[in-house]
Structure formats: C-alpha cells, structure tokens
Amino acid sequence: MSLLGRITTDPSVCHGKPVVRGLRHPVELILGLLASGMIAEEVVADYPELETADILATLEYAAAVVRRGTTVADPLQPDDDDSPLTN
Numbered sequence: 001m002s003l004l005g006r007i008t009t010d011p012s013v014c015h016g017k018p019v020v021r022g023l024r025h026p027v028e029l030i031l032g033l034l035a036s037g038m039i040a041e042e043v044v045a046d047y048p049e050l051e052t053a054d055i056l057a058t059l060e061y062a063a064a065v066v067r068r069g070t071t072v073a074d075p076l077q078p079d080d081d082d083s084p085l086t087n
Contacts, residue, residue, distance in 0.1 A: 002060065003053055003054075003056050003057035003060050004057060004060055004061060004064065005057075006020060006021050006053065006054055006057035007019070007027060007057050007058070007061045008020075008021065008022050010022065014026050018061060020050060020054045020057065020058065021054065023049060023050075025047060025049075025050060025054075027058045027061055027062070030043060030050075030054070030055060030058040031058055031059075031062055033046075034058075034059070040052050040055040040056070043055055
C-alpha cells in the first residue's frame with residue numbers, strides 16, 4: 001500500500017514544498033536527517049508529531065521522484081536561492 005498520500009503540497013505551507021501530512025516538516029528535511037545517519041526511530045523521537053509511516057512516505061516520495069527522472073544538476077551544491085533546511 002502506498003504512503004504517498006501522507007506527502008502534501010500547499011503554497012501556504014513551506015513555500016509549496018512537499019511536506020509530511022500538511023505539517024511544517026518538508027520532505028527534504030526528513031531525507032536530510034536520514035542521509036546524515038539518523039534512523040527512522042530517532043527522527044520520530046526528535047519530532048514526536050511524526051510517525052514511522054511518515055518517514056517511509058518520504059522515502060517512497062524520493063524514490064518516485066528519481067523514478068520519474070527528476071535529478072539535481074549538482075547534488076553537492078545547494079541551490080543559489082536555497083539555504084539547506086532553513087526554509
């Protein structure tokens with residue numbers, strides 16, 4: 001069963017970036033935490049309003065983005081108009 005329904009976008013929430021369940025937790029934040037070495041249980045412990053299914057939904061979302069062929073030109077450099085994890 002897909003968990004993508006947990007990922008929402010709304011122009012009035014986090015500048016329209018994909019977030020978890022309409023909360024102000026962007027997918028990119030959760031993915032960044034996981035990429036830094038945190039495990040799902042640690043993320044949920046630090047953000048108690050999140051559920052393990054939310055973490056899995058962010059991974060499913062990332063997989064769907066990659067599957068569709070969306071890429072970042074240089075993933076090692078942040079976008080000029082983007083400050084990591086501050087939006």
